[in-house]
Amino acid sequence: MFETTIVGSLPKPFWLAETNRLWPQWRWEGDQLRRAQRDAVTVMVALQERAGIDVVTDGEMGRRHFVHGFLERIEGVDFSRLVRDFIRDGRYQADLPTVVAPVRRSAPVHVDDVRHLRASTQRPIKLTIPGPMTMVDTLHDEAYGDRRTLAFALAEIVNQEILDLVEAGLDVVQLDEPAFNVYLDEVEEWGIAALDRALAGVRCRTAVHVCYGYGIEANIAWKQSLGAVWDHYRRVLPALESSRVDELSIECAGSCVPIELLGLVKKKRVAVGAVDVASDRVETPEEVVDTVRRVLEYVPRERIALSTNCGMAPMERSLAEAKLATLGAGAVLARVRFD
Numbered sequence: 104m105f106e107t108t109i110v111g112s113l114p115k116p117f118w119l120a121e122t123n124r125l126w127p128q129w130r131w132e133g134d135q136l137r138r139a140q141r142d143a144v145t146v147m148v149a150l151q152e153r154a155g156i157d158v159v160t161d162g163e164m165g166r167r168h169f170v171h172g173f174l175e176r177i178e179g180v181d182f183s184r185l186v187r188d189f190i191r192d193g194r195y196q197a198d199l200p201t202v203v204a205p206v207r208r209s210a211p212v213h214v215d216d217v218r219h220l221r222a223s224t225q226r227p228i229k230l231t232i233p234g235p236m237t238m239v240d241t242l243h244d245e246a247y248g249d250r251r252t253l254a255f256a257l258a259e260i261v262n263q264e265i266l267d268l269v270e271a272g273l274d275v276v277q278l279d280e281p282a283f284n285v286y287l288d289e290v291e292e293w294g295i296a297a298l299d300r301a302l303a304g305v306r307c308r309t310a311v312h313v314c315y316g317y318g319i320e321a322n323i324a325w326k327q328s329l330g331a332v333w334d335h336y337r338r339v340l341p342a343l344e345s346s347r348v349d350e351l352s353i354e355c356a357g358s359c360v361p362i363e364l365l366g367l368v369k370k371k372r373v374a375v376g377a378v379d380v381a382s383d384r385v386e387t388p389e390e391v392v393d394t395v396r397r398v399l400e401y402v403p404r405e406r407i408a409l410s411t412n413c414g415m416a417p418m419e420r421s422l423a424e425a426k427l428a429t430l431g432a433g434a435v436l437a438r439v440r441f442d
């Protein structure tokens with residue numbers, strides 16, 4: 104009951120990359136970089152195990168950014184042609200690689216990462232992959248001319264990748280779709296269909312993460328502009344109910360999401376964001392219990408997992424560790440309290 108996991112990323116160690124950045128520079132290159140990334144995964148697994156996290160990730164040590172880390176290995180995406188543009192409906196600017204030709208996966212992207220993670224822990228392992236809509240929104244397209252068509256091309260690649268990852272021992276795959284909370288019409292028009300294409304025939308547990316973003320300034324300002332009630336899930340959750348995904352990873356802690364919206368989730372598992380990543384205040388385990396108590400009014404306990412609101416990549420390491428500890432301790436307390 105109340106299985107724990109994290110959304111995916113953890114802060115990179117100072118000896119691996121720049122800290123507190125969303126697009127950090129690596130401190131090494133080539134083989135040395137790969138060795139440093141492997142060592143970092145060992146540390147990140149240990150941190151999660153120590154905190155009592157049940158389903159562990161590699162902390163995304165192998166990628167600079169949660170979207171571009173995957174796309175860097177996809178043919179047709181040119182990282183030498185970066186175009187500065189607004190993403191997430193104008194929320195903030197980023198340097199976007201250009202799609203110059205049909206996208207193609209000539210080799211597996213994360214199979215070695217999954218093998219390494221599999222060998223690093225006895226616990227169930229999860230890997231995150233950016234969802235098709237979020238990838239489209241983090242690219243500059245000069246080849247397809249249509250977001251939906253590009254999304255389906257990417258979904259096909261993601262699907263091939265996931266099938267290989269499951270073969271390599273993956274227990275849970277999570278597609279990250281923060282763009283779902285931005286483009287509500289597109290979610291209904293083609294976002295869910297693209298997600299389902301990516302998950303076709305997948306024989307491990309599948310999850311999708313839809314959130315209000317990392318704790319970076321642009322997101323915090325955006326959240327403040329959303330008013331007292333964040334209602335996006337009212338459309339997103341019913342749409343996801345009809346998808347083939349097993350688990351919905353959503354933001355709940357310290358946010359203005361009305362908790363009763365979880366009542367819209369009738370069948371899926373819910374990975375409840377029980378610690379906030381956009382605040383430097385470390386929650387107490389009692390606060391995690393309180394979040395569980397509120398969620399239990401709308402979702403039966405057997406469908407509830409506990410997670411973070413979002414990834415912790417740009418966060419201060421000590422803060423991330425403290426929040427992991429809170430999550431683990433809160434879950435222990437909740438199991439006793441609601442037994």
Ligand code: ZN
Nearest residue numbers: 314316413414
């Ligand atoms: Zn997120």
